[in-house]
Amino acid sequence: MATPNQDIPTQYDSAATERAWYERWTAADVFSPKASDSCRTSDNPQSCKDGSAKNPFTIVMPPPNVTAVLHMGHGLNDTVQDVITRWRRMAGDAALWLPGTDHAGIATQNVVERQLGTEGKTRFDVGREAFLLKTADFVKQTGGIILDQVKSIGGSCDWDRTAYTLDEGPSSAVREAFVQLYERGLVYKGNRVIHWCSRCLTSLSDEEAEHSDETGALYHLSYPLSDGSGQSIIVATTRPETMLGDVAVAVHPDDPRYASLIGKTLTLPIANVDIPIVADTYVDPEFGTGAVKITPAHDPNDFEVGKRHALPMPIIMTPEGLLDNFSEAGERVPSNLKGVDRFEARKKIVEILKASGNLIKVETHQHAVRRCYRCNTVVEPRLSDQWFVSMKELAAPALEAVRSRKVRIVPDRWEAVYIHWLENIRDWNISRQLWWGHRIPVWYDKDGNVIVSRTTPENAHELRQDEDVLDTWFSSWLWPLSTLGWPNKESADLKAFYPTDFLITAPEILFFWVSRMIMAGYAFMDETPFHTVYLHGTVRDTNHVKMSKSLGNGIDPMDVVQLYGADALRYTVISGLGMGADLILDPNDLEKSFSPGRNFATKLWNIGRFLLSNVGTDSVDTIDSVDDSKFTRADRWILGRLNVAINECNAALGPARPNRDVWDEKDLNSGLRLNEYIETARRFVWNEVADWYLETTKARMAAGGEDREVARIVLVHVFDNALRLLHPVVPFITEELWQKLPRNAERPAEFITITNWPVENPRFQSNSEFETVRDVINALRAKRAEYAVAPGKVIDAFVIPDARSGFITEEINLIRNLTRSNLKVETGVDDPNAAHALLPDGTQVIVPLGDLVDMEKECAKLQKDLEQLEKQLVALTGRLSNPGFVDRAPANVVEAERAKQADWTTRCDQMRAKISSLCGSRG
Numbered sequence: 069m070a071t072p073n074q075d076i077p078t079q080y081d082s083a084a085t086e087r088a089w090y091e092r093w094t095a096a097d098v099f100s101p102k103a104s105d106s107c108r109t110s111d112n113p114q115s116c117k118d119g120s121a122k123n124p125f126t127i128v129m130p131p132p133n134v135t136a137v138l139h140m141g142h143g144l145n146d147t148v149q150d151v152i153t154r155w156r157r158m159a160g161d162a163a164l165w166l167p168g169t170d171h172a173g174i175a176t177q178n179v180v181e182r183q184l185g186t187e188g189k190t191r192f193d194v195g196r197e198a199f200l201l202k203t204a205d206f207v208k209q210t211g212g213i214i215l216d217q218v219k220s221i222g223g224s225c226d227w228d229r230t231a232y233t234l235d236e237g238p239s240s241a242v243r244e245a246f247v248q249l250y251e252r253g254l255v256y257k258g259n260r261v262i263h264w265c266s267r268c269l270t271s272l273s274d275e276e277a278e279h280s281d282e283t284g285a286l287y288h289l290s291y292p293l294s295d296g297s298g299q300s301i302i303v304a305t306t307r308p309e310t311m312l313g314d315v316a317v318a319v320h321p322d323d324p325r326y327a328s329l330i331g332k333t334l335t336l337p338i339a340n341v342d343i344p345i346v347a348d349t350y351v352d353p354e355f356g357t358g359a360v361k362i363t364p365a366h367d368p369n370d371f372e373v374g375k376r377h378a379l380p381m382p383i384i385m386t387p388e389g390l391l392d393n394f395s396e397a398g399e400r401v402p403s404n405l406k407g408v409d410r411f412e413a414r415k416k417i418v419e420i421l422k423a424s425g426n427l428i429k430v431e432t433h434q435h436a437v438r439r440c441y442r443c444n445t446v447v448e449p450r451l452s453d454q455w456f457v458s459m460k461e462l463a464a465p466a467l468e469a470v471r472s473r474k475v476r477i478v479p480d481r482w483e484a485v486y487i488h489w490l491e492n493i494r495d496w497n498i499s500r501q502l503w504w505g506h507r508i509p510v511w512y513d514k515d516g517n518v519i520v521s522r523t524t525p526e527n528a529h530e531l532r533q534d535e536d537v538l539d540t541w542f543s544s545w546l547w548p549l550s551t552l553g554w555p556n557k558e559s560a561d562l563k564a565f566y567p568t569d570f571l572i573t574a575p576e577i578l579f580f581w582v583s584r585m586i587m588a589g590y591a592f593m594d595e596t597p598f599h600t601v602y603l604h605g606t607v608r609d610t611n612h613v614k615m616s617k618s619l620g621n622g623i624d625p626m627d628v629v630q631l632y633g634a635d636a637l638r639y640t641v642i643s644g645l646g647m648g649a650d651l652i653l654d655p656n657d658l659e660k661s662f663s664p665g666r667n668f669a670t671k672l673w674n675i676g677r678f679l680l681s682n683v684g685t686d687s688v689d690t691i692d693s694v695d696d697s698k699f700t701r702a703d704r705w706i707l708g709r710l711n712v713a714i715n716e717c718n719a720a721l722g723p724a725r726p727n728r729d730v731w732d733e734k735d736l737n738s739g740l741r742l743n744e745y746i747e748t749a750r751r752f753v754w755n756e757v758a759d760w761y762l763e764t765t766k767a768r769m770a771a772g773g774e775d776r777e778v779a780r781i782v783l784v785h786v787f788d789n790a791l792r793l794l795h796p797v798v799p800f801i802t803e804e805l806w807q808k809l810p811r812n813a814e815r816p817a818e819f820i821t822i823t824n825w826p827v828e829n830p831r832f833q834s835n836s837e838f839e840t841v842r843d844v845i846n847a848l849r850a851k852r853a854e855y856a857v858a859p860g861k862v863i864d865a866f867v868i869p870d871a872r873s874g875f876i877t878e879e880i881n882l883i884r885n886l887t888r889s890n891l892k893v894e895t896g897v898d899d900p901n902a903a904h905a906l907l908p909d910g911t912q913v914i915v916p917l918g919d920l921v922d923m924e925k926e927c928a929k930l931q932k933d934l935e936q937l938e939k940q941l942v943a944l945t946g947r948l949s950n951p952g953f954v955d956r957a958p959a960n961v962v963e964a965e966r967a968k969q970a971d972w973t974t975r976c977d978q979m980r981a982k983i984s985s986l987c988g989s990r991g
Contacts, residue, residue: 080673085800086634098821099227101122101124101163101164106121106564106565108124109564122160123160123724125164125725126164127568129149129167130581131169131233132170134232138626139617139622140615140624143221145604148572148742150221150223150224152721153224160824164565166226166231167231168230169215169233170232170543171232173539174268174442174540177503178268180504184202222799234505237551237553238550241554250520254462256458258456262452262497263448263497266388266410267443268442269388272441273541275580280437284433285430287427288430290427291337292335300334302359302428303317313382313383314336314362315364316373316377317360318347319346319347326358333345337424338421339402365450366449368449387450390408404416455538457495457496457498462591465590474596475599476731478647479647482575498539499536501536503537508536547585549588567596568597568598573603575603604645605649608653623653628662632665635799639664643665644664645743672753672794675758679783680808683809690814691782691829701835701878704835705835705837709752709756710826711830713751717793720745721739750794757786761786764882766885767881784809788809788814791805792825795820807820841883843908843911844867848913851915854903855921855926857920862889863888865889865890867894867914868896868914876893903915933979940972941972
């Protein structure tokens with residue numbers, strides 16, 4: 069007899085277990101692959117193909133902002149990354165999940181400036197150097213919190229390689245990239261209209277200035293000709309405060325309404341300056357009045373018109389959004405409007421125009437307004453000197469990578485979005501008027517000459533460095549490169565782990581970050597940085613609103629971990645995550661939201677307790693040591709079902725890498741069906757191992773002898789493999805249970821997290837004979853339930869085997885035990901008061917009702933149910949015979965009603981047959 073396993077608590081303690089196992093994993097360094105582990109650094113060039121060394125598998129974590137704490141979006145994203153990483157580690161890859169954080173220029177600076185604001189100070193009060201020291205101190209206090217939280221949910225990152233975008237390595241990469249692009253003529257400084265945030269006091273890229281549809285007003289203004297003729301031109305604008313920066317009114321050159329006015333001048337109201345009427349094909353003569361006010365310094369389209377006509381470009385707003393005269397064309401802003409906020413100025417200008425008769429009318433108008441993605445301030449287009457990256461050349465190979473299938477985007481519906489963005493790409497404004505970030509590596513001498521350098525020039529004290537910093541995305545687009553050692557192309561990590569494999573993120577940064585990383589990969593390494601982009605869904609509340617701390621509908625993952633454990637959180641998000649689908653959770657009911665994970669963890673623990681208490685702690689032989697003749701049908705069935713589970717899990721997880729340099733069409737959307745994978749693993753351990761196979765072993769385990777040992781071997785083998793299949797999703801509880809399994813040659817590893825992923829054993833195929841046994845058991849259980857037989861009552865029953873199911877006799881005791889029946893095998897049964905079930909293979913199951921039920925009462929009930937159903941069927945048939953209904957009702961409604969008719973007809977026939985069989989003359 070095996071020694072009982074006493075070391076299994078009744079309840080699973082997630083808090084103590086998770087903390088202990090994570091400390092043991094990290095102490096053993098199981099998450100840190102060495103560069104030498106990768107076949108790419110092997111002396112054998114074929115080692116990646118022949119398996120003589122490990123394939124690298126690399127995921128770089130989308131670096132969270134150092135100001136952030138873990139929210140449910142992070143919880144989802146990090147869990148998905150960890151599931152994939154753990155799967156590949158167990159599959160034998162040198163799996164690296166590289167973590168890190170982003171300095172988050174605008175976001176971090178905003179936080180620190182708000183802190184200064186509580187002291188009544190601005191950054192300008194403390195100065196640049198002191199402000200940067202204060203910000204760095206803030207980051208030291210908060211930056212590591214989110215990474216500690218990733219550990220709390222089980223993230224198997226290589227913490228020794230943790231990166232930060234302002235570390236020396238990534239900073240060196242930023243400078244190198246800037247200089248290389250400058251030397252290639254792709255970085256340039258230009259005076260252009262950019263998106264300006266008057267709150268953050270910095271320029272923004274097109275993507276950072278987010279569109280929102282808002283209701284505003286369209287103001288129709290009259291600009292009189294300056295010749296005193298009394299004629300005027302009507303223009304319409306949503307921003308009358310910018311009129312003081314108007315330098316022309318443009319009309320289409322072929323518009324007959326204005327042909328005689330081209331070249332004449334208008335008097336700009338309020339400013340009282342003359343501006344020309346110019347002809348330009350930019351104007352749509354069919355839109356509005358066919359005349360457009362041109363404000364080159366405050367509108368990107370007007371800027372292009374201004375360049376074509378060599379017009380002045382006066383800036384009439386301060387960086388803070390206050391009206392004032394900044395450049396060219398004299399004093400346009402009168403003293404009573406100087407220093408007035410742009411929106412207050414709008415009201416005042418409208419009142420002045422109304423009083424002077426120059427306001428013709430005001431209409432309600434729906435239009436797109438851009439707002440800062442960080443502070444939601446309305447963005448102001450503003451002429452400014454900025455640094456740009458010319459993007460078309462960089463975008464070309466990134467476009468081709470997706471079109472040629474070198475990179476797949478999953479789900480593939482996002483491909484069209486990616487292609488549209490890159491086909492219509494505009495130059496990237498990379499300079500920001502901030503202090504926190506990578507300082508632009510450009511210096512100017514006293515004569516204004518530009519010096520671009522990877523390092524600080526020796527005579528820097530004689531030079532002036534550019535005041536601006538680089539857009540945060542300029543460091544994060546280099547993330548797969550800089551974290552692995554680039555620009556040092558001899559870096560061991562770069563050689564071993566680049567290119568990476570999966571990039572797992574949310575769709576909203578497909579352009580911000582993902583596309584730019586692909587561009588950077590081709591620009592600096594001449595290859596894509598990863599081969600798969602997996603865009604998972606968004607976490608939303610039950611009203612399908614995206615979870616957000618500011619909206620008050622968020623969930624703190626740490627609350628979930630504290631209440632239910634990390635495994636419960638992980639199981640819930642993975643089981644609820646369909647391909648590209650959003651994850652719906654209820655922030656007001658954590659119990660309901662995370663019950664799938666909590667319930668599964670409880671069930672798995674109870675399965676483990678029961679199984680482990682039966683198999684004991686004595687070592688067991690491996691499954692391969694058992695002769696085929698020793699296996700029961702149930703043994704062969706569960707071992708075959710294990711093969712099915714392994715294959716289905718593998719298919720759901722999908723290929724880890726393309727078979728060739730490009731993805732086959734059939735593989736483009738394969739895999740990454742994580743909810744299907746975990747459901748397969750759950751079904752195997754819960755519905756097949758626990759509900760069926762464990763039940764078949766009870767008598768064998770009690771009987772002892774050689775058969776008991778075979779059952780022990782099979783139990784340990786299938787539960788071991790079930791835990792391995794489950795491990796990537798629920799790593800802590802599976803490690804705890806796996807450690808308690810009896811040891812043998814199949815389990816040489818110290819931890820389940822570094823043991824082998826299950827592989828199919830071709831020795832075992834699906835066993836249809838045991839499926840028939842299950843069908844008999846299910847049929848008997850169904851009859852017990854149908855006739856409300858008390859659980860403890862033993863029933864008489866008969867089975868009439870089909871010619872192919874004679875083996876039922878050999879399983880008779882098992883069936884009796886699992887159905888509390890006195891089952892007998894017969895060739896025929898003549899009992900008019902018996903319940904019958906016909907199985908798919910022709911086997912019949914018969915339960916004599918005898919004194920199990922009150923036949924008179926049962927027949928009366930059946931007859932009443934039949935009459936009621938027949939009455940409903942007559943009404944339904946009449947409705948379907950009515951042309952008025954069939955012709956007028958929607959086709960899908962008619963189709964549904966016909967399906968209902970067929971179903972009710974079948975049910976009536978079944979009930980009549982049952983009444984005839986059971987009730988005879990009583991029916």
